Amino acid sequence: MTAFKSDFLRVLSERGFIHQISDPEGLDEACRTGQVTAYIGFDATAPSLHAGSLIQIMMLHWMQETGHRPIALMGGGTTMIGDPSFKDEARKLLTVEDIDKNLEGIKRVFSKFLDFESGRALMINNADWLRHLNYVEFLRDVGRHFSVNKMLSYDSVKLRLDREQSLSFLEFNYMILQGYDFVELYRRTGCTLQMGGSDQWGNIVNGIDLGHKMERAQFFALTSPLLTTSSGAKMGKTASGAVWLEPDLLSPYDYWQYWRNTEDADVGRFFRLYTKLPMDEIARLAALGGSEINEAKKILATEITALVHGRATAEAAAETARKTFEEGALAADLPTVEIPRDRLAEGLGVLVAFVEAGLAGSNGEARRAVSGGALKVNDVPVSDDKLRLGLGDLTGEGVIKLSQGKKKHVLLKPV
RNA sequence: GGGGGAAUGUCCCGAGCGGCAAAGGGGGCGGACUGUAAAUCCGCUGGCUAAGCCUUCGUAGGUUCGAGUCCUACUUCCCCCA
Numbered sequence: 001m002t003a004f005k006s007d008f009l010r011v012l013s014e015r016g017f018i019h020q021i022s023d024p025e026g027l028d029e030a031c032r033t034g035q036v037t038a039y040i041g042f043d044a045t046a047p048s049l050h051a052g053s054l055i056q057i058m059m060l061h062w063m064q065e066t067g068h069r070p071i072a073l074m075g076g077g078t079t080m081i082g083d084p085s086f087k088d089e090a091r092k093l094l095t096v097e098d099i100d101k102n103l104e105g106i107k108r109v110f111s112k113f114l115d116f117e118s119g120r121a122l123m124i125n126n127a128d129w130l131r132h133l134n135y136v137e138f139l140r141d142v143g144r145h146f147s148v149n150k151m152l153s154y155d156s157v158k159l160r161l162d163r164e165q166s167l168s169f170l171e172f173n174y175m176i177l178q179g180y181d182f183v184e185l186y187r188r189t190g191c192t193l194q195m196g197g198s199d200q201w202g203n204i205v206n207g208i209d210l211g212h213k214m215e216r217a218q219f220f221a222l223t224s225p226l227l228t229t230s231s232g233a234k235m236g237k238t239a240s241g242a243v244w245l246e247p248d249l250l251s252p253y254d255y256w257q258y259w260r261n262t263e264d265a266d267v268g269r270f271f272r273l274y275t276k277l278p279m280d281e282i283a284r285l286a287a288l289g290g291s292e293i294n295e296a297k298k299i300l301a302t303e304i305t306a307l308v309h310g311r312a313t314a315e316a317a318a319e320t321a322r323k324t325f326e327e328g329a330l331a332a333d334l335p336t337v338e339i340p341r342d343r344l345a346e347g348l349g350v351l352v353a354f355v356e357a358g359l360a361g362s363n364g365e366a367r368r369a370v371s372g373g374a375l376k377v378n379d380v381p382v383s384d385d386k387l388r389l390g391l392g393d394l395t396g397e398g399v400i401k402l403s404q405g406k407k408k409h410v411l412l413k414p415v
Numbered sequence: 416g417g418g419g420g421a422a423u424g425u426c427c428c429g430a431g432c433g434g435c436a437a438a439g440g441g442g443g444c445g446g447a448c449u450g451u452a453a454a455u456c457c458g459c460u461g462g463c464u465a466a467g468c469c470u471u472c473g474u475a476g477g478u479u480c481g482a483g484u485c486c487u488a489c490u491u492c493c494c495c496c497a
Contacts, residue, residue, distance in 0.1 A: 264453065
């Protein structure tokens with residue numbers, strides 16, 4: 001935990017990425033004296049990674065930054081099984097088509113954080129070796145090294161067992177495949193370190209053991225703390241709760257907003273984890289108190305957005321927010337929904353308008369929002385749910401601004 | 416193979432004498448207070464052409480004026496015995 005000698009561990013440590021390391025001194029020494037190759041696996045359970053994976057991506061980034069070689073391992077093979085760690089029930093099986101499609105979206109993110117030029121970072125898909133395994137051979141070569149007694153003792157499966165929920169044999173194999181991945185990557189690239197969230201500890205340690213037995217190699221594990229916001233525990237489960245990294249799934253403006261609304265207490269921690277700003281700069285920003293911390297949050301949001309969506313996009317989002325919140329003006333870059341001019345000309349019900357804008361899930365939900373005073377048209381609260389919008393409601397800019405609450409705004413644009 | 420349980424509002428947990436759009440909680444959303452924060456308080460949290468109508472309690476049938484609730488079969492899961 002104390003002073004690391006290698007740049008890599010020192011950076012990770014001071015920025016708060018480290019939760020557990022299997023052999024801190026050994027890893028520190030290895031990082032100090034040579035180039036280490038490490039990997040983190042990403043399963044393709046959704047068409048994009050979300051904010052929860054950002055911490056993993058940043059670890060790979062810092063690794064490359066400090067002179068080592070990161071591998072982003074795409075879980076095209078492991079996703080066929082589904083990781084049961086700390087899950088209270090089995091996930092629905094995805095089809096091969098879905099998995100491969102999801103991977104397309106996931107791959108895209110990494111080029112923004114890693115430099116894949118001339119093998120400085122690698123992207124490998126474990127489908128390459130897992131999807132064509134020979135069952136009996138695999139059991140004899142790899143399976144014999146695993147003790148079921150031991151696997152049953154891991155905390156990661158205890159939740160399931162304690163709740164008396166079924167843990168299928170399929171899922172039970174996940175940690176074996178993950179362990180095998182580690183060995184396979186070692187053979188292919190000399191990879192000796194696996195990183196991941198703290199929920200992956202058991203799986204990673206299994207890989208270390210397997211490395212000892214099959215290759216007589218010294219592997220290392222390094223885990224990061226789990227992101228703990230109120231919604232963190234169920235992250236990725238609810239459709240609206242996930243903060244996607246792909247602009248198609250979550251607009252850069254909304255992404256910026258997400259970070260802008262960071263709790264005071266999280267500001268320093270998020271700066272260290274999710275931005276590349278130097279530590280002294282972060283210390284200064286995090287020390288701001290009272291309402292001044294809002295300035296820090298804006299910088300935080302812009303920095304994090306810039307990493308994922310690019311600097312220009314991030315600054316545009318910041319500017320849109322500034323106009324909307326600080327000037328109360330109508331910013332042209334707010335998320336826009338197009339609507340046929342004819343429909344507007346003949347009169348469009350407010351409820352329908354809000355549903356089409358994506359600010360309400362149904363007419364009924366919009367109706368309730370009206371009675372709760374939550375909806376506004378051009379900043380004027382809606383009091384009558386039978387109100388119809390027409391061409392006369394267009395502002396000088398030729399749009400209609402719909403708002404739900406204080407923070408969500410959408411422009412309706414006739415075409 | 417035999418015996419006994421369980422499945423509830425398509426976010427989760429969970430109560431439910433045959434009259435139920437179904438208690439309660441978490442989460443989420445909105446309002447007040449603030450600083451686009453936290454904490455706190457209040458409201459909402461099946462759908463619709465809305466004083467009415469439609470669809471919901473694992474699946475399919477049945478009993479009944481009426482079924483989440485009773486019966487039968489099936490599915491999945493748990494426990495006990497072999």
